[in-house]
Amino acid sequence: MSLAVLRRAVLQLLLTVLGLAVLVPFAWMLVSSVKLDSQVLTVPIQWIPQEFHFDNYVRIWDRIPLGTYLYNSMFLSVTITFLQVLTGSFAAYGFAKISFPGRDLLFLAYIATIAVPWQAYMVPQYIIMERLGLVNTRLSLILLQAFGAFGVFLMRQYYLTIPDELTEAARIDGLNEYGIWARIVLPLSKPALASLALLTFVNTWNDYMGPFIYLTSNDLWTVQIGLRTFIGLYEAEYAMIMTGSVLSILPILVVFLFGQRYFVQGIATSGLK
Template identity: 65%
Template sequence: MTTVSPTTSVDASTSPLRPAQVRARWKRQASRAVGYAALLVAAAGILLPFVWMVISSLKENNQVFTVPLQWIPDPVVWQNYVEIWAKSDMVTWIKNTLILSVSVTFLQVLTGSFAAYGFSKMRFPGRDALFLLYVATIAVPWQAYMIPQFVMLSNIGLSNTLWSILALQTFSAFGVFLMKQYYESIPESLSEAARIDGMSEYGIWRRIILPLSTPAIASLTLLTFVNTWNDYLGPLIYLRSPELWTLQLGLQTFVGQYNAEHALIMAGSVISVLPIAVIFLLGQKFFVRGIATTGVKG
């Protein structure tokens, strides 16, 4: 007769689950399924207007607001995208918007990352108070100082030029805040070692801090580019000549002239949204990493 030694252990992985453990596992799986279902419903609710916009841009004009809603265009009218280019100055609008978006994004990333380095890695009297004062300007709405700003830029001759938009958006308190919070997650020992080796502060910023800040830079680039691309109020105030209009301002003017051409308006809206969608798809990995790690100190 074979006996089992008292010291023989039973593998926990092969032991049957207790009823309480089974119920806990089912609860976790059920809550996860409910969470995924809620996310799917939310995603569908967010994407549905964009899907409808794309579908409507491929319909005939009298089919856009038919009841019941026609989800599959019949026929598919690709001519709408050709006609919107023929009836509007789309090339000029896109060119101006692209110039402003790329320039403002570059300047904000440059100035924001450089100022953030000073606030996070350098020591000087009143640093924290100055940073708080600078970041506090985020709470001041633009409408509060919009008129004095317009008068000032008009007096120096920048009104009705693309330079006015560049002057307005070269510096961003939010960009400085975002980059500073990320810089604080980079170990200070790297900067100290570089200083001991004789590297200047500019060299530390350019050769050490910037290469380690790719997620934060990508996040700031994406947010700034999207905000500048979609900006309507700034160009409306400062850009009065049609040859300076941006895409958003030009489309609004087009809607006023062709308010019954719903299919063409939808085609123009798709053209304005498409670059942003492509940029989000290409940079979403860096964007999520930058937002998730901002504020986490090393």
């Protein structure tokens, strides 16, 4: 056996072990969702319950308005994802394909905002939303998350891989910048668009602090906030929490499975110029 083959075998084994280690928490969550509360936190972990309580997946719909929570999460995730992809791709086109004074300095300043922690400006944001009368509305979260520096960075890096000759030829043919962006650049950027859409969707779906701060009405809660219902002052219903968690990751799993090919391709090529 050659040294190269041995290295590859060791690398494959290492990646397999790491992959299985990542899946352990998900396996524990799935097993815990069909247990009683008293059986969830046993030491050592009981991987195969003596009795499976699949009725947890039926009872949870009666305990909380899970359908409403899932709808709210889906509405916010889809809307914010669409807006971030739209604004991010449009701004990235300007930074990548249009020359204007101070472009690189402006882009650097905009990207530098990624380094600013959200906790540093969440209070001013809340004050602004409160004065606009948007607290306890979905619009507050949509407006705050419709723009993202990371999306602009990701799309710009991908746009740099598109030859400038294509856009120059379109300009010579009389196509304006909006037409170039919509008819030439976007169709060539499906992998990057899919990557940005998937990352934004997952981040919005799993967001806890945003809905927790701005949404006070039970009818507007997302699934992440709704699962707090099972946490009391002195105890928590861990089995119901795990059941709700399993149901909440199903939409993410479906989205990832459908967009996996574009996602991997987009991440792999976004840094190549």
